[in-house]
Amino acid sequence: MTNNASVNEQTVADLEKALRHISAIIKQKGREILNDYTITPPQFIALQWLWENGDLTIGELSNKMYLACSTTTDLVDRMEKNQLILRVKDPKDRRVVRIHLLQEGERIIEEVIAKRQHYLKDMLVTFEEKELSILEKSLIKLQHEMREE
Amino acid sequence: MTNNASVNEQTVADLEKALRHISAIIKQKGREILNDYTITPPQFIALQWLWENGDLTIGELSNKMYLACSTTTDLVDRMEKNQLILRVKDPKDRRVVRIHLLQEGERIIEEVIAKRQHYLKDMLVTFEEKELSILEKSLIKLQHEMREE
Numbered sequence A, B: 001m002t003n004n005a006s007v008n009e010q011t012v013a014d015l016e017k018a019l020r021h022i023s024a025i026i027k028q029k030g031r032e033i034l035n036d037y038t039i040t041p042p043q044f045i046a047l048q049w050l051w052e053n054g055d056l057t058i059g060e061l062s063n064k065m066y067l068a069c070s071t072t073t074d075l076v077d078r079m080e081k082n083q084l085i086l087r088v089k090d091p092k093d094r095r096v097v098r099i100h101l102l103q104e105g106e107r108i109i110e111e112v113i114a115k116r117q118h119y120l121k122d123m124l125v126t127f128e129e130k131e132l133s134i135l136e137k138s139l140i141k142l143q144h145e146m147r148e149e
Helices: A009-034 A041-053 A058-065 A069-081 A103-123 A129-148 B009-034 B041-053 B058-065 B069-081 B103-123 B129-148
Strands: A085-089 A097-101 B085-089 B097-101
Touching (some): A041 A103, A097 A103, A103 B009, A129 B103, A129 B129, B009 B041, B041 B097
């Protein structure tokens, strides 16, 4: 896609800045939330993908996490040792191994996401219902545009 | 601040998810942009703060970056060696040292931010002008709420 000349430069600058600062604050808040858990930030991201997408191969998870397969393998090894996930062979093609979220992994990811939602909800108290539903629509649209790139 | 019961749970869940995924994509895009430069991601964040706020003490920069002062000192040492910044004594109180952005640091941060804006602009081509100005207002408001916490 090419740049749309009609997009106001100042609006883009303001949006880039707001998204950059919001991302930094959310990253820090996310780290604080993880302090109460035994998982690391990359483990949180891996659990998040398995929770949202179901079982994934090492290759699929590596793509989603922008990591080399060897790095993802190390990550998965530690998570398997901690009984958060399990490697499962595909019954139709036993050469294919998928990573499966275990109950403890699911419990942790659901608790951490609930805490992140709770924090965000607190940050949104001054927003009106209509404002929030427009923001929700716009951010989901932006996320899809970014994914399709 | 306490939770506002009127904020719809599904809306909060959707917003948390969209912000989490957008942040991850922006983080990755930011890393790709930095591949063309000699600075690291933490150096980018430090330059960003100096560019937006002007001269800062090590303590002020540490707070903004959520880092220990010793970590910030190491970061500043490397950036001073690379002639991106300079330590300057306050003329009114020579015990106070501030970090000052040098021309090369300014050139790099402005180029990197411009590339981030260009990427975001491409992601926003399908948005209408009105949609964008509402999104801009909402994200700036969210950023302020998060900062005031």
